[in-house]
Amino acid sequence: MNQNPDSHSVRRIVLPSGRSIEVVRFSLEARPIHGLHVCPECSSQLVQPVQWGEATVGFWELTLQCPNCDWLTDGVFDQAQVDEFEEQLDDGLTDMLNDLRRLTQANMTDEIDRFAAALHSDLILPEDF
Numbered sequence: 718m719n720q721n722p723d724s725h726s727v728r729r730i731v732l733p734s735g736r737s738i739e740v741v742r743f744s745l746e747a748r749p750i751h752g753l754h755v756c757p758e759c760s761s762q763l764v765q766p767v768q769w770g771e772a773t774v775g776f777w778e779l780t781l782q783c784p785n786c787d788w789l790t791d792g793v794f795d796q797a798q799v800d801e802f803e804e805q806l807d808d809g810l811t812d813m814l815n816d817l818r819r820l821t822q823a824n825m826t827d828e829i830d831r832f833a834a835a836l837h838s839d840l841i842l843p844e845d846f
């Protein structure tokens with residue numbers, strides 16, 4: 718299996734806006750190693766979709782932005798790329814919710830400790846309620 722890494726196919730698609738674009742698909746070896754969530758400018762893994770829509774069946778037109786360096790791009794990506802990107806976004810959301818849960822728990826523990834300390838010091842009286 719000796720595949721040329723420069724091999725690619727070009728497909729012309731017409732967007733709902735009427736604009737016609739060429740989608741260049743490279744062979745597996747030539748595809749970017751990193752997914753759409755990785756910024757090509759600063760390597761941040763926090764690239765987000767800021768606008769999206771179906772370009773044509775199996776292709777999505779996305780506007781991507783890096784919150785770290787403000788890199789912004791428009792592009793048309795195939796379903797497999799978008800599926801992988803969606804998984805990365807879901808993983809990121811799960812991580813963020815776990816962090817929020819831990820932070821909320823830490824804040825509540827801190828509040829309870831302060832409330833208990835105030836009770837012991839007679840700083841909270843019945844008329845406070």
Ligand SMILES: [Zn+2]
Nearest residue numbers: 756759783786
């Ligand atoms: Zn960036």
